[in-house]
Amino acid sequence: MDEIEKLNDLRQRIDDTDLELIKLLEKRLNLVKEASLVKATLGASSRSLEREEFLLQDRALKAKEHHLPEGLIEDLLKRLLRESYKDSAQRTFSCTYKTSKPIVLVGGNGGMGQVFAKYFKASEYKVKTLEKDDWENVAEIVKGALLVLICVPIEVTENVIERLAPYLDEETILADITSVKAKILSKMLSAHQGPVLALHPMFGPDIKGMVKQVIVNAGGRELEKSAFVLEQFKIWGAKVCNCEAQEHDKAMGIIQAMRHFTTYCYGLFLANTNASLKEILDLSSPIYHLELLMVGRLFAQDPHLYCDIIMAQEHNKQLIEQYLNCLKEQLEVVANHNKAEFVKRFLDARDYFGEYATLFLKESGQLLARVNDDKR
């Protein structure tokens, strides 16, 4: 055989192996689907951390025995787990509070409302919705409700609470999912005398499933009565993160408002320079490609959403000012070519990041490799 024939022969054998691989993946996906159904009848949570840990460790060991390069089987398994989480979004779940009382989702036909409606229904709750046009029947709709969960845009939430409250039974749990917690929680507490629960799901309506999603519990009143709600979230696979309302709002100023604001500004700045995106992309290393993705993606979305997040708290203005001052100082450092000062500030920030800096470097390295994988 000459070398070209050899290459063609090897490629044919790779093709054959890939077909086997596809068949094996099909078999595996079917087994996982079956397991998901059995888990549903067992009332088990969508996600078993112990099983996952076992899986990852066991396969890593076997992969090493079979000389697979480090990290390959781990990446593949995580990718497969993603599919099994998606599957589990279609299953039923055991119910943490069996009752004939309904759950009312205010704005239940909106994006987030639909997510919660689907999951509550899949857990055998009776779900009703209260929409804009339903206010004349509000008394009837919320009467005897177990839980009334407000899923409306933030700017109308306070108004909705006011209008709702007079019709709520005293034992009904009043809850919301807006991204600002302190003022909404205090509004709920003053408007309703019964149990209250302030929530903030850290995801949008486009999620593929609830597994691994974070839902913040910012407290409320008579929390023992709403404990089943948090338990239900966990059965769905979500992570419940307890965080006091004020603390939550402070963190969101940074996590949501500041990051979106600086991304928005960077996009405006880029547009201002009128740099050719095509050229920039051609010249980009994976890291800049990634950062450009994160800036550009914002502008494909709803401006009002970002506007609301950025303007949600007065405190955000102060954060922006703080950031602006920081930039001004650094501009001076750069303008003066003050390398020593640059390095000093850099090292101070390194102290702040502590061990996270190297952790982030490693984790992002994996991710940048994936950005490179995607490059044609």
Add this chain to the structure above:
Amino acid sequence: MDEIEKLNDLRQRIDDTDLELIKLLEKRLNLVKEASLVKATLGASSRSLEREEFLLQDRALKAKEHHLPEGLIEDLLKRLLRESYKDSAQRTFSCTYKTSKPIVLVGGNGGMGQVFAKYFKASEYKVKTLEKDDWENVAEIVKGALLVLICVPIEVTENVIERLAPYLDEETILADITSVKAKILSKMLSAHQGPVLALHPMFGPDIKGMVKQVIVNAGGRELEKSAFVLEQFKIWGAKVCNCEAQEHDKAMGIIQAMRHFTTYCYGLFLANTNASLKEILDLSSPIYHLELLMVGRLFAQDPHLYCDIIMAQEHNKQLIEQYLNCLKEQLEVVANHNKAEFVKRFLDARDYFGEYATLFLKESGQLLARVNDDKR
């Protein structure tokens, strides 16, 4: 069988399937290694775009026939291709200019110098290095060189050019790899009368292989004489991107300087707020998690590197001022709760991003799913 036994049985079958999967992957990796060796004897490039396109399309089709969820086989193949690129970094390459004349790497023992030394050697070139301590032998080292490639830090590059030039044969190609091109190119052109080539590899010394890496060709003099260098890069699998020096520098002000500068400032700002990173991470959605990774990773690296990039061009100062002005304006918009203005500017920037916005949203969506995959 009761449900628990059923679940255990299914899990056992998943375990067995995974072992088969690992064996199949081992088989595939070995076939790819063999193919890489055959390609080396054929003198073929590290990467065949046609073969990759065929692979991705063919497998996608077969995966669909076998009911695999969309995107799964594509992700797996891209991950496997990464391994085959890494393999190809170990192979030999055909040489695009057979000669007994040496290639001299100035700073060849530095990070980037080592990368090029390795690849040139793997392509049968005779490689010499010129280090700091070798200047007394400079005449002897560069005598009769085919190519002298300067791989030293940017702040000493001009000085190195000056010291080198008097010893270069007129037919020797003088080339460099610094990240600022216009002033270095003009320095090379005035110092050396023979062929000149200005390059900028868009990667660091930590790359796993040359495949898909971008190398910018910013031109020079008597370019027909250095055409073999660019051809050699392509054989290694790199992408050569032609960009005029001034244009390149303008783009780098944005790609490298501005992005690093804003990331640096954001890190300083975060340190300034003294927000708890642990709490922020707990509360973060994948998107903020990713952005935090990208900020934190910077501070695990060498401050001097970033300082040099940010201070490399006077023009960068103007870009920072432009960004700062943009931020100030937006702060006012936010402070005045001017939603209409926010939305207007947002939509203007959307126009600038054009079809890239939705493209980036889609691409980043894939990536964020992977960030979520990594979450424990």
